[in-house]
Amino acid sequence: MKEKKNVRGKIFATVAIGLVLIIVILGLLQRLVMPKYMGEVKEGALIGEYYDENKDFDVVFIGDCEVYENFVPAVLWENYGINSYIRGSAQQLIWQSYYLAEETLTYETPDVIVFNVLALQYNEPQKEAYNRMTIDGMRWSPSKVGSIQASMMEDENFIEYVFPLLRYHDRWSALEKEDFTYLFGAEKVGHNGYYMQVGIEPVEYIPEGRRLGDYSFGDNAWSYMDKMVALCEEKGVELVLIKAPSLYPEWYDEWDVQVEEYAAEHNLKYINFLECTEEIGLDYSTDTYDAGLHLNLYGAVKLTDYFGEYLVTECGLEDRRREEALAAEWEVKLERFYEQKEELEALEEEK
Amino acid sequence: MKKILLATVAVLMMAMLTACSETAEDAADTVVGLNDKVSDAETILGDYKETMSNVDATGEGTPNVQTNNTSLDDFVFEFGGVTIAPDMNTKEFLDKLGEPLHYYEVKSCAFEGMDKIYTYRSFEVSTYPNGTEDLVSYIYFKDDTVTTQEGAYIGMSKADVIALYGSDYTESAGMHVYESGGMELRFIFENDSVVSIEYATTVLDE
Numbered sequence: 001m002k003e004k005k006n007v008r009g010k011i012f013a014t015v016a017i018g019l020v021l022i023i024v025i026l027g028l029l030q031r032l033v034m035p036k037y038m039g040e041v042k043e044g045a046l047i048g049e050y051y052d053e054n055k056d057f058d059v060v061f062i063g064d065c066e067v068y069e070n071f072v073p074a075v076l077w078e079n080y081g082i083n084s085y086i087r088g089s090a091q092q093l094i095w096q097s098y099y100l101a102e103e104t105l106t107y108e109t110p111d112v113i114v115f116n117v118l119a120l121q122y123n124e125p126q127k128e129a130y131n132r133m134t135i136d137g138m139r140w141s142p143s144k145v146g147s148i149q150a151s152m153m154e155d156e157n158f159i160e161y162v163f164p165l166l167r168y169h170d171r172w173s174a175l176e177k178e179d180f181t182y183l184f185g186a187e188k189v190g191h192n193g194y195y196m197q198v199g200i201e202p203v204e205y206i207p208e209g210r211r212l213g214d215y216s217f218g219d220n221a222w223s224y225m226d227k228m229v230a231l232c233e234e235k236g237v238e239l240v241l242i243k244a245p246s247l248y249p250e251w252y253d254e255w256d257v258q259v260e261e262y263a264a265e266h267n268l269k270y271i272n273f274l275e276c277t278e279e280i281g282l283d284y285s286t287d288t289y290d291a292g293l294h295l296n297l298y299g300a301v302k303l304t305d306y307f308g309e310y311l312v313t314e315c316g317l318e319d320r321r322r323e324e325a326l327a328a329e330w331e332v333k334l335e336r337f338y339e340q341k342e343e344l345e346a347l348e349e350e351k
Numbered sequence: 352m353k354k355i356l357l358a359t360v361a362v363l364m365m366a367m368l369t370a371c372s373e374t375a376e377d378a379a380d381t382v383v384g385l386n387d388k389v390s391d392a393e394t395i396l397g398d399y400k401e402t403m404s405n406v407d408a409t410g411e412g413t414p415n416v417q418t419n420n421t422s423l424d425d426f427v428f429e430f431g432g433v434t435i436a437p438d439m440n441t442k443e444f445l446d447k448l449g450e451p452l453h454y455y456e457v458k459s460c461a462f463e464g465m466d467k468i469y470t471y472r473s474f475e476v477s478t479y480p481n482g483t484e485d486l487v488s489y490i491y492f493k494d495d496t497v498t499t500q501e502g503a504y505i506g507m508s509k510a511d512v513i514a515l516y517g518s519d520y521t522e523s524a525g526m527h528v529y530e531s532g533g534m535e536l537r538f539i540f541e542n543d544s545v546v547s548i549e550y551a552t553t554v555l556d557e
Contacts, residue, residue, distance in 0.1 A: 205453045207468045207475065210491050211547040213525020213539045248457060293457055 047137030063116030066244035073192035081319030086193025095150035103143035123218025199289035209250025247292035425532035437534035437552035
Protein backbone atom coordinates (compact mmCIF):
# COMPACT_ATOMS: atom_id res chain seq x y z
CA MET A 1 0.00 0.00 0.00
CA LYS A 2 2.78 2.31 1.07
CA GLU A 3 4.75 1.42 -2.06
CA LYS A 4 1.76 2.29 -4.25
CA LYS A 5 1.49 5.68 -2.56
CA ASN A 6 5.18 6.28 -3.04
CA VAL A 7 4.94 5.42 -6.71
CA ARG A 8 1.96 7.74 -7.16
CA GLY A 9 3.79 10.48 -5.31
CA LYS A 10 6.80 10.06 -7.54
CA ILE A 11 4.68 10.15 -10.67
CA PHE A 12 2.91 13.27 -9.45
CA ALA A 13 6.19 14.98 -8.59
CA THR A 14 7.74 14.06 -11.92
CA VAL A 15 4.73 15.32 -13.86
CA ALA A 16 4.68 18.55 -11.85
CA ILE A 17 8.39 19.13 -12.40
CA GLY A 18 7.95 18.34 -16.06
CA LEU A 19 5.15 20.83 -16.44
CA VAL A 20 7.11 23.54 -14.69
CA LEU A 21 10.08 22.73 -16.88
CA ILE A 22 7.97 23.01 -20.03
CA ILE A 23 6.50 26.35 -18.93
CA VAL A 24 9.93 27.75 -18.06
CA ILE A 25 11.44 26.60 -21.34
CA LEU A 26 8.57 27.95 -23.39
CA GLY A 27 8.74 31.22 -21.46
CA LEU A 28 12.44 31.51 -22.19
CA LEU A 29 11.92 30.66 -25.84
CA GLN A 30 9.24 33.32 -26.07
CA ARG A 31 11.58 35.94 -24.65
CA LEU A 32 14.30 34.79 -27.00
CA VAL A 33 12.33 35.03 -30.22
CA MET A 34 10.40 38.22 -29.47
CA PRO A 35 11.82 41.38 -31.10
CA LYS A 36 14.00 43.35 -28.70
CA TYR A 37 13.82 46.66 -30.58
CA MET A 38 17.42 47.39 -29.78
CA GLY A 39 18.68 47.79 -33.34
CA GLU A 40 17.79 50.57 -35.75
CA VAL A 41 14.12 50.58 -34.85
CA LYS A 42 14.13 51.26 -31.15
CA GLU A 43 10.71 52.87 -30.89
CA GLY A 44 9.06 49.53 -30.13
CA ALA A 45 10.78 49.55 -26.74
CA LEU A 46 9.32 52.86 -25.54
CA ILE A 47 5.92 51.78 -24.23
CA GLY A 48 7.31 49.20 -21.82
CA GLU A 49 9.72 51.63 -20.17
CA TYR A 50 6.94 53.44 -18.34
CA TYR A 51 6.47 50.62 -15.85
CA ASP A 52 9.91 51.23 -14.33
CA GLU A 53 8.94 54.78 -13.38
CA ASN A 54 7.69 56.07 -10.05
CA LYS A 55 4.51 57.24 -11.76
CA ASP A 56 3.93 60.55 -10.09
CA PHE A 57 3.75 62.68 -13.20
CA ASP A 58 2.10 66.07 -13.57
CA VAL A 59 1.75 65.68 -17.31
CA VAL A 60 1.46 62.54 -19.44
CA PHE A 61 1.65 62.84 -23.21
CA ILE A 62 -0.04 60.21 -25.33
CA GLY A 63 0.12 59.85 -29.09
CA ASP A 64 2.26 58.97 -32.06
CA CYS A 65 5.79 59.93 -33.09
CA GLU A 66 4.73 63.59 -33.02
CA VAL A 67 4.87 63.41 -29.23
CA TYR A 68 7.84 61.17 -28.54
CA GLU A 69 10.07 63.00 -31.01
CA ASN A 70 8.90 66.57 -30.43
CA PHE A 71 8.61 67.02 -26.66
CA VAL A 72 11.38 66.73 -24.10
CA PRO A 73 10.36 66.01 -20.49
CA ALA A 74 13.87 66.96 -19.37
CA VAL A 75 13.20 70.53 -20.52
CA LEU A 76 9.87 70.69 -18.70
CA TRP A 77 11.68 69.64 -15.55
CA GLU A 78 14.74 71.85 -15.91
CA ASN A 79 12.86 74.99 -16.94
CA TYR A 80 9.55 74.65 -15.11
CA GLY A 81 9.84 71.88 -12.52
CA ILE A 82 7.15 69.89 -14.31
CA ASN A 83 7.45 66.13 -13.99
CA SER A 84 6.24 64.62 -17.25
CA TYR A 85 6.28 61.40 -19.24
CA ILE A 86 5.52 60.53 -22.85
CA ARG A 87 3.57 57.35 -23.56
CA GLY A 88 4.13 57.53 -27.27
CA SER A 89 4.59 54.93 -29.96
CA ALA A 90 4.87 54.79 -33.73
CA GLN A 91 1.55 55.49 -35.46
CA GLN A 92 -0.32 55.17 -32.19
CA LEU A 93 -3.99 55.02 -33.09
CA ILE A 94 -6.55 56.90 -31.05
CA TRP A 95 -8.03 53.80 -29.44
CA GLN A 96 -4.54 52.77 -28.41
CA SER A 97 -4.02 56.23 -26.93
CA TYR A 98 -7.30 55.90 -25.09
CA TYR A 99 -6.36 52.56 -23.58
CA LEU A 100 -2.91 53.81 -22.67
CA ALA A 101 -4.54 56.77 -20.92
CA GLU A 102 -6.95 54.42 -19.17
CA GLU A 103 -4.09 52.21 -18.05
CA THR A 104 -2.01 55.18 -16.93
CA LEU A 105 -4.88 56.38 -14.77
CA THR A 106 -4.90 53.08 -12.91
CA TYR A 107 -1.36 53.87 -11.75
CA GLU A 108 -1.55 57.60 -11.17
CA THR A 109 -3.60 60.73 -11.69
CA PRO A 110 -1.62 63.40 -13.50
CA ASP A 111 -2.90 66.96 -13.67
CA VAL A 112 -2.84 67.00 -17.45
CA ILE A 113 -2.99 64.47 -20.25
CA VAL A 114 -1.78 65.81 -23.59
CA PHE A 115 -3.05 64.13 -26.75
CA ASN A 116 -1.71 64.76 -30.24
CA VAL A 117 -4.67 64.86 -32.63
CA LEU A 118 -2.99 63.62 -35.82
CA ALA A 119 -4.27 60.13 -34.96
CA LEU A 120 -7.85 61.27 -35.59
CA GLN A 121 -7.22 60.74 -39.30
CA TYR A 122 -7.35 56.97 -38.79
CA ASN A 123 -10.74 55.41 -38.29
CA GLU A 124 -9.70 51.79 -38.59
CA PRO A 125 -6.77 49.60 -37.61
CA GLN A 126 -3.90 50.15 -40.04
CA LYS A 127 -1.00 47.74 -39.73
CA GLU A 128 -0.26 44.91 -37.38
CA ALA A 129 3.32 46.12 -37.48
CA TYR A 130 2.43 49.29 -35.61
CA ASN A 131 -0.06 47.54 -33.35
CA ARG A 132 2.74 45.36 -32.10
CA MET A 133 5.00 48.29 -31.34
CA THR A 134 2.35 49.79 -29.08
CA ILE A 135 0.66 46.78 -27.59
CA ASP A 136 3.42 44.22 -27.03
CA GLY A 137 5.12 46.55 -24.56
CA MET A 138 2.00 46.97 -22.39
CA ARG A 139 1.60 44.94 -19.26
CA TRP A 140 -1.44 42.72 -19.07
CA SER A 141 -4.51 44.59 -17.89
CA PRO A 142 -8.09 45.14 -19.06
CA SER A 143 -6.71 48.14 -20.97
CA LYS A 144 -4.30 45.96 -22.92
CA VAL A 145 -7.08 43.53 -23.75
CA GLY A 146 -9.25 46.44 -24.89
CA SER A 147 -6.42 47.84 -26.97
CA ILE A 148 -5.80 44.51 -28.68
CA GLN A 149 -9.48 44.02 -29.45
CA ALA A 150 -9.81 47.52 -30.85
CA SER A 151 -6.60 47.31 -32.87
CA MET A 152 -6.57 43.86 -34.42
CA MET A 153 -6.56 43.65 -38.18
CA GLU A 154 -8.97 41.17 -39.73
CA ASP A 155 -6.42 38.41 -39.94
CA GLU A 156 -4.85 38.86 -36.55
CA ASN A 157 -5.50 36.50 -33.67
CA PHE A 158 -5.87 37.48 -30.04
CA ILE A 159 -4.06 34.36 -28.95
CA GLU A 160 -0.88 35.55 -30.67
CA TYR A 161 -0.84 38.59 -28.42
CA VAL A 162 -1.33 36.36 -25.39
CA PHE A 163 1.43 33.99 -26.50
CA PRO A 164 3.75 35.95 -28.80
CA LEU A 165 5.75 32.75 -29.24
CA LEU A 166 3.01 31.62 -31.61
CA ARG A 167 3.65 34.71 -33.69
CA TYR A 168 7.42 34.88 -33.59
CA HIS A 169 8.43 31.23 -33.25
CA ASP A 170 9.85 30.99 -36.74
CA ARG A 171 12.51 33.55 -35.86
CA TRP A 172 14.47 30.79 -34.20
CA SER A 173 16.44 30.17 -37.36
CA ALA A 174 17.58 33.76 -37.65
CA LEU A 175 18.33 34.81 -34.12
CA GLU A 176 21.00 37.42 -33.72
CA LYS A 177 23.46 38.32 -31.05
CA GLU A 178 21.22 40.95 -29.55
CA ASP A 179 18.44 38.41 -29.04
CA PHE A 180 20.69 36.77 -26.51
CA THR A 181 22.26 39.97 -25.19
CA TYR A 182 18.88 41.46 -24.32
CA LEU A 183 17.15 38.23 -23.37
CA PHE A 184 16.53 39.35 -19.80
CA GLY A 185 16.21 43.06 -20.29
CA ALA A 186 16.75 45.79 -22.84
CA GLU A 187 18.71 49.01 -22.63
CA LYS A 188 16.69 52.10 -21.93
CA VAL A 189 15.79 53.89 -25.15
CA GLY A 190 13.74 56.90 -24.11
CA HIS A 191 14.19 59.80 -21.73
CA ASN A 192 10.83 59.73 -19.97
CA GLY A 193 9.49 58.55 -23.29
CA TYR A 194 11.38 61.09 -25.44
CA TYR A 195 13.36 59.57 -28.30
CA MET A 196 16.40 61.73 -28.88
CA GLN A 197 17.55 62.71 -32.38
CA VAL A 198 20.28 65.27 -32.97
CA GLY A 199 20.75 65.13 -36.73
CA ILE A 200 19.92 68.07 -38.94
CA GLU A 201 18.17 67.82 -42.27
CA PRO A 202 16.69 71.14 -43.32
CA VAL A 203 13.32 71.55 -44.92
CA GLU A 204 13.80 72.53 -48.53
CA TYR A 205 10.48 71.51 -49.96
CA ILE A 206 7.25 70.09 -48.58
CA PRO A 207 4.89 68.40 -51.03
CA GLU A 208 1.39 69.80 -51.09
CA GLY A 209 -1.18 67.57 -49.45
CA ARG A 210 -3.25 65.57 -51.90
CA ARG A 211 -6.89 66.51 -52.12
CA LEU A 212 -9.16 64.21 -50.13
CA GLY A 213 -12.65 63.13 -51.06
CA ASP A 214 -13.86 63.46 -47.50
CA TYR A 215 -12.14 65.43 -44.77
CA SER A 216 -14.43 64.27 -41.97
CA PHE A 217 -12.81 62.25 -39.23
CA GLY A 218 -14.48 58.87 -38.84
CA ASP A 219 -17.11 57.93 -36.26
CA ASN A 220 -14.88 55.35 -34.65
CA ALA A 221 -12.09 57.85 -34.14
CA TRP A 222 -14.51 60.38 -32.67
CA SER A 223 -16.01 57.77 -30.37
CA TYR A 224 -12.60 57.19 -28.78
CA MET A 225 -12.08 60.92 -28.52
CA ASP A 226 -15.38 61.06 -26.62
CA LYS A 227 -14.26 58.20 -24.39
CA MET A 228 -10.99 59.95 -23.68
CA VAL A 229 -12.82 63.13 -22.72
CA ALA A 230 -15.19 61.19 -20.46
CA LEU A 231 -12.31 59.28 -18.86
CA CYS A 232 -10.40 62.46 -18.08
CA GLU A 233 -13.51 64.16 -16.73
CA GLU A 234 -14.25 61.20 -14.50
CA LYS A 235 -10.72 61.17 -13.11
CA GLY A 236 -10.42 64.93 -12.79
CA VAL A 237 -7.61 65.17 -15.31
CA GLU A 238 -7.37 68.09 -17.72
CA LEU A 239 -7.17 66.89 -21.33
CA VAL A 240 -5.18 69.17 -23.62
CA LEU A 241 -5.28 68.58 -27.36
CA ILE A 242 -2.29 69.50 -29.46
CA LYS A 243 -1.09 69.29 -33.03
CA ALA A 244 2.69 69.12 -33.11
CA PRO A 245 4.47 71.39 -35.60
CA SER A 246 5.46 68.62 -37.99
CA LEU A 247 5.23 69.90 -41.55
CA TYR A 248 4.61 66.53 -43.14
CA PRO A 249 2.30 64.71 -43.48
CA GLU A 250 -0.24 67.42 -44.21
CA TRP A 251 -2.47 68.64 -41.41
CA TYR A 252 -5.44 69.90 -43.45
CA ASP A 253 -7.31 73.06 -42.50
CA GLU A 254 -10.51 71.06 -42.72
CA TRP A 255 -9.18 68.74 -40.04
CA ASP A 256 -8.08 71.59 -37.87
CA VAL A 257 -11.54 73.17 -37.94
CA GLN A 258 -13.11 69.92 -36.74
CA VAL A 259 -10.74 69.70 -33.80
CA GLU A 260 -11.24 73.36 -32.94
CA GLU A 261 -14.99 72.91 -32.94
CA TYR A 262 -14.77 69.74 -30.88
CA ALA A 263 -12.48 71.40 -28.35
CA ALA A 264 -14.81 74.38 -28.06
CA GLU A 265 -17.84 72.12 -27.60
CA HIS A 266 -16.15 70.11 -24.87
CA ASN A 267 -14.38 72.99 -23.20
CA LEU A 268 -10.94 71.59 -23.99
CA LYS A 269 -7.75 73.46 -24.69
CA TYR A 270 -6.40 72.91 -28.18
CA ILE A 271 -3.11 74.24 -29.50
CA ASN A 272 -2.11 73.82 -33.11
CA PHE A 273 1.62 74.46 -32.87
CA LEU A 274 1.82 74.79 -36.64
CA GLU A 275 0.21 78.19 -36.17
CA CYS A 276 2.82 79.47 -33.76
CA THR A 277 6.12 78.23 -35.15
CA GLU A 278 7.54 81.77 -35.29
CA GLU A 279 6.54 82.50 -31.74
CA ILE A 280 8.19 79.24 -30.67
CA GLY A 281 11.27 80.23 -32.62
CA LEU A 282 11.42 77.14 -34.77
CA ASP A 283 13.85 77.27 -37.65
CA TYR A 284 13.14 74.43 -40.03
CA SER A 285 16.57 74.73 -41.56
CA THR A 286 18.18 73.59 -38.31
CA ASP A 287 15.48 72.22 -36.03
CA THR A 288 14.41 69.06 -37.84
CA TYR A 289 16.36 65.88 -38.46
CA ASP A 290 14.20 64.55 -41.29
CA ALA A 291 13.17 67.52 -43.41
CA GLY A 292 10.08 68.49 -41.50
CA LEU A 293 8.52 65.27 -40.22
CA HIS A 294 9.93 65.55 -36.74
CA LEU A 295 11.94 68.05 -34.79
CA ASN A 296 15.44 67.23 -33.67
CA LEU A 297 16.52 67.83 -30.09
CA TYR A 298 17.20 71.52 -30.75
CA GLY A 299 13.73 72.11 -32.16
CA ALA A 300 12.08 69.92 -29.54
CA VAL A 301 13.76 71.93 -26.78
CA LYS A 302 12.27 75.15 -28.19
CA LEU A 303 8.82 73.65 -28.59
CA THR A 304 8.86 72.09 -25.12
CA ASP A 305 9.98 75.31 -23.52
CA TYR A 306 7.13 77.14 -25.21
CA PHE A 307 4.64 74.50 -24.11
CA GLY A 308 6.04 74.49 -20.56
CA GLU A 309 5.14 78.12 -20.16
CA TYR A 310 1.66 77.34 -21.44
CA LEU A 311 1.27 74.51 -18.94
CA VAL A 312 2.24 76.83 -16.11
CA THR A 313 0.16 79.81 -17.13
CA GLU A 314 -2.89 78.07 -18.62
CA CYS A 315 -3.04 74.81 -16.65
CA GLY A 316 -1.66 76.10 -13.38
CA LEU A 317 1.08 73.53 -12.99
CA GLU A 318 3.46 74.15 -10.13
CA ASP A 319 7.23 74.00 -9.89
CA ARG A 320 8.30 70.81 -8.10
CA ARG A 321 12.03 71.30 -8.23
CA ARG A 322 12.16 71.70 -4.46
CA GLU A 323 10.88 68.17 -3.87
CA GLU A 324 14.09 66.46 -2.86
CA ALA A 325 13.32 62.90 -3.86
CA LEU A 326 11.99 63.96 -7.23
CA ALA A 327 14.89 66.33 -7.82
CA ALA A 328 17.33 63.51 -7.02
CA GLU A 329 15.56 61.25 -9.47
CA TRP A 330 15.79 63.89 -12.15
CA GLU A 331 19.45 64.49 -11.46
CA VAL A 332 20.16 60.92 -12.49
CA LYS A 333 17.88 61.21 -15.51
CA LEU A 334 19.46 64.47 -16.65
CA GLU A 335 22.93 63.01 -16.38
CA ARG A 336 21.94 60.21 -18.73
CA PHE A 337 20.14 62.69 -20.98
CA TYR A 338 23.18 64.92 -21.46
CA GLU A 339 25.49 61.95 -21.80
CA GLN A 340 23.44 60.61 -24.67
CA LYS A 341 23.21 64.08 -26.21
CA GLU A 342 27.00 64.30 -26.24
CA GLU A 343 27.37 60.81 -27.64
CA LEU A 344 24.89 61.40 -30.43
CA GLU A 345 26.40 64.77 -31.30
CA ALA A 346 29.83 63.20 -31.49
CA LEU A 347 28.44 60.55 -33.83
CA GLU A 348 26.83 63.24 -35.97
CA GLU A 349 30.11 65.09 -36.25
CA GLU A 350 31.81 61.93 -37.44
CA LYS A 351 29.33 61.59 -40.28
CA MET B 352 9.09 8.26 -16.79
CA LYS B 353 11.84 10.84 -16.89
CA LYS B 354 12.70 9.78 -20.41
CA ILE B 355 9.11 10.20 -21.47
CA LEU B 356 9.02 13.66 -19.92
CA LEU B 357 12.23 14.72 -21.59
CA ALA B 358 10.99 13.39 -24.89
CA THR B 359 7.73 15.32 -24.46
CA VAL B 360 9.59 18.54 -23.72
CA ALA B 361 11.85 18.01 -26.70
CA VAL B 362 8.94 17.29 -29.02
CA LEU B 363 7.05 20.33 -27.76
CA MET B 364 10.06 22.56 -28.30
CA MET B 365 10.63 21.22 -31.76
CA ALA B 366 6.99 21.71 -32.58
CA MET B 367 6.98 25.30 -31.34
CA LEU B 368 10.14 26.27 -33.09
CA THR B 369 9.99 24.51 -36.33
CA ALA B 370 6.34 23.93 -36.97
CA CYS B 371 5.52 25.53 -40.22
CA SER B 372 1.97 24.38 -40.14
CA GLU B 373 -0.66 26.04 -42.22
CA THR B 374 -1.62 28.09 -39.19
CA ALA B 375 1.88 29.31 -38.70
CA GLU B 376 2.18 30.27 -42.31
CA ASP B 377 -1.15 32.01 -42.21
CA ALA B 378 -0.09 33.85 -39.11
CA ALA B 379 3.13 34.96 -40.67
CA ASP B 380 1.36 36.02 -43.83
CA THR B 381 -1.27 37.84 -41.90
CA VAL B 382 0.90 39.56 -39.40
CA VAL B 383 2.91 41.70 -41.64
CA GLY B 384 1.75 40.73 -45.06
CA LEU B 385 5.35 40.47 -46.06
CA ASN B 386 4.62 39.14 -49.46
CA ASP B 387 3.01 42.42 -50.22
CA LYS B 388 4.52 44.93 -47.90
CA VAL B 389 8.14 44.82 -47.04
CA SER B 390 7.96 48.18 -45.37
CA ASP B 391 5.61 46.77 -42.80
CA ALA B 392 8.03 44.04 -42.05
CA GLU B 393 10.71 46.62 -41.62
CA THR B 394 8.46 48.52 -39.33
CA ILE B 395 7.58 45.73 -37.04
CA LEU B 396 10.97 44.29 -36.74
CA GLY B 397 13.37 46.87 -37.95
CA ASP B 398 16.64 45.14 -37.97
CA TYR B 399 14.79 41.85 -37.75
CA LYS B 400 13.68 42.38 -41.31
CA GLU B 401 15.54 39.45 -42.67
CA THR B 402 14.34 37.27 -39.89
CA MET B 403 10.75 38.15 -40.54
CA SER B 404 11.19 37.58 -44.21
CA ASN B 405 12.30 34.13 -43.29
CA VAL B 406 9.24 33.75 -41.16
CA ASP B 407 7.09 34.56 -44.08
CA ALA B 408 8.94 32.53 -46.58
CA THR B 409 9.04 29.65 -44.12
CA GLY B 410 12.70 29.17 -44.60
CA GLU B 411 12.93 29.89 -48.26
CA GLY B 412 14.85 33.08 -47.87
CA THR B 413 13.89 36.71 -48.21
CA PRO B 414 10.99 37.06 -50.56
CA ASN B 415 11.04 39.73 -53.16
CA VAL B 416 8.05 41.46 -51.79
CA GLN B 417 6.26 43.01 -54.66
CA THR B 418 7.19 43.07 -58.22
CA ASN B 419 5.19 44.99 -60.71
CA ASN B 420 1.67 43.69 -60.32
CA THR B 421 0.24 46.04 -62.88
CA SER B 422 -0.12 44.88 -66.40
CA LEU B 423 -0.66 47.21 -69.30
CA ASP B 424 -4.27 46.02 -69.35
CA ASP B 425 -4.75 47.91 -66.10
CA PHE B 426 -5.07 51.68 -65.86
CA VAL B 427 -1.73 53.28 -66.56
CA PHE B 428 -0.58 56.84 -66.95
CA GLU B 429 1.36 57.94 -70.01
CA PHE B 430 3.40 61.08 -70.19
CA GLY B 431 5.64 61.97 -73.11
CA GLY B 432 5.65 58.36 -74.24
CA VAL B 433 6.65 57.12 -70.79
CA THR B 434 4.34 54.69 -69.07
CA ILE B 435 3.94 54.85 -65.30
CA ALA B 436 1.71 52.67 -63.18
CA PRO B 437 1.21 51.82 -59.53
CA ASP B 438 3.67 49.22 -58.22
CA MET B 439 5.96 49.80 -61.18
CA ASN B 440 9.66 49.88 -60.37
CA THR B 441 10.94 53.47 -60.64
CA LYS B 442 13.96 52.20 -62.55
CA GLU B 443 11.64 51.64 -65.47
CA PHE B 444 10.72 55.29 -65.94
CA LEU B 445 12.57 57.78 -63.73
CA ASP B 446 15.44 58.44 -66.13
CA LYS B 447 13.05 58.84 -69.02
CA LEU B 448 11.03 61.49 -67.20
CA GLY B 449 14.03 63.72 -66.60
CA GLU B 450 14.73 65.80 -63.53
CA PRO B 451 11.70 66.41 -61.32
CA LEU B 452 10.94 69.95 -60.14
CA HIS B 453 11.12 68.76 -56.57
CA TYR B 454 12.16 65.65 -54.75
CA TYR B 455 11.15 64.79 -51.19
CA GLU B 456 11.88 61.72 -49.18
CA VAL B 457 10.54 60.80 -45.82
CA LYS B 458 11.49 58.19 -43.31
CA SER B 459 8.24 57.45 -41.59
CA CYS B 460 7.95 56.94 -37.86
CA ALA B 461 9.59 53.57 -37.77
CA PHE B 462 10.25 52.64 -41.34
CA GLU B 463 13.68 51.63 -42.52
CA GLY B 464 13.11 52.48 -46.13
CA MET B 465 12.19 55.86 -47.53
CA ASP B 466 8.98 57.00 -49.10
CA LYS B 467 9.91 59.23 -52.03
CA ILE B 468 7.92 61.89 -53.81
CA TYR B 469 8.91 63.17 -57.25
CA THR B 470 7.08 66.33 -58.22
CA TYR B 471 6.86 67.22 -61.91
CA ARG B 472 5.10 70.23 -63.36
CA SER B 473 1.73 68.55 -63.82
CA PHE B 474 1.84 65.43 -61.71
CA GLU B 475 3.46 63.84 -58.72
CA VAL B 476 4.79 60.31 -58.32
CA SER B 477 5.19 58.78 -54.89
CA THR B 478 7.00 55.55 -54.12
CA TYR B 479 7.32 53.03 -51.34
CA PRO B 480 10.36 50.89 -50.57
CA ASN B 481 10.64 47.30 -51.62
CA GLY B 482 13.95 46.05 -50.37
CA THR B 483 16.53 48.07 -52.27
CA GLU B 484 14.07 49.22 -54.90
CA ASP B 485 11.24 51.72 -55.04
CA LEU B 486 7.79 51.00 -56.39
CA VAL B 487 5.10 53.51 -57.30
CA SER B 488 2.48 54.03 -54.61
CA TYR B 489 0.52 56.73 -56.42
CA ILE B 490 0.49 59.12 -59.35
CA TYR B 491 -1.36 62.35 -58.64
CA PHE B 492 -2.42 64.94 -61.20
CA LYS B 493 -1.61 68.52 -60.28
CA ASP B 494 -3.33 70.35 -63.11
CA ASP B 495 -5.40 69.91 -66.26
CA THR B 496 -2.51 69.69 -68.70
CA VAL B 497 -2.25 65.94 -68.27
CA THR B 498 -4.87 63.30 -68.97
CA THR B 499 -5.39 59.67 -68.21
CA GLN B 500 -4.71 57.27 -71.04
CA GLU B 501 -8.44 57.15 -71.64
CA GLY B 502 -8.71 60.94 -71.77
CA ALA B 503 -9.94 62.04 -68.32
CA TYR B 504 -8.57 65.30 -66.96
CA ILE B 505 -9.11 67.72 -64.10
CA GLY B 506 -12.14 69.82 -64.94
CA MET B 507 -13.92 67.11 -66.92
CA SER B 508 -17.56 66.59 -66.07
CA LYS B 509 -18.65 63.65 -63.98
CA ALA B 510 -20.92 62.46 -66.77
CA ASP B 511 -18.00 62.39 -69.19
CA VAL B 512 -15.87 60.40 -66.75
CA ILE B 513 -18.65 57.87 -66.36
CA ALA B 514 -19.04 57.76 -70.13
CA LEU B 515 -15.31 56.98 -70.40
CA TYR B 516 -14.98 54.44 -67.59
CA GLY B 517 -18.51 53.17 -67.07
CA SER B 518 -20.62 52.84 -63.99
CA ASP B 519 -18.66 50.02 -62.46
CA TYR B 520 -17.09 52.13 -59.75
CA THR B 521 -17.26 52.17 -55.98
CA GLU B 522 -17.64 55.23 -53.81
CA SER B 523 -15.13 55.37 -51.03
CA ALA B 524 -14.22 58.29 -48.80
CA GLY B 525 -15.78 60.76 -51.19
CA MET B 526 -14.00 59.31 -54.21
CA HIS B 527 -15.18 57.43 -57.27
CA VAL B 528 -12.90 54.44 -57.50
CA TYR B 529 -12.33 52.25 -60.53
CA GLU B 530 -10.38 49.15 -59.63
CA SER B 531 -8.29 47.12 -61.99
CA GLY B 532 -5.68 44.54 -61.12
CA GLY B 533 -3.80 45.68 -58.07
CA MET B 534 -4.49 49.35 -58.49
CA GLU B 535 -7.18 51.98 -58.37
CA LEU B 536 -8.01 55.01 -60.45
CA ARG B 537 -9.61 57.54 -58.15
CA PHE B 538 -11.62 60.62 -59.03
CA ILE B 539 -12.85 63.36 -56.74
CA PHE B 540 -15.67 65.56 -57.98
CA GLU B 541 -16.85 68.94 -56.89
CA ASN B 542 -19.96 70.41 -58.44
CA ASP B 543 -20.02 67.49 -60.86
CA SER B 544 -16.59 68.30 -62.14
CA VAL B 545 -13.28 66.44 -61.61
CA VAL B 546 -11.01 68.16 -59.09
CA SER B 547 -8.60 65.32 -58.42
CA ILE B 548 -7.30 62.28 -60.27
CA GLU B 549 -4.90 59.75 -58.89
CA TYR B 550 -3.68 56.28 -59.68
CA ALA B 551 -2.88 54.35 -56.52
CA THR B 552 -1.65 50.95 -55.53
CA THR B 553 -3.90 48.84 -53.34
CA VAL B 554 -0.94 47.02 -51.90
CA LEU B 555 -0.48 49.57 -49.14
CA ASP B 556 -4.13 49.43 -48.15
CA GLU B 557 -4.19 45.71 -47.58
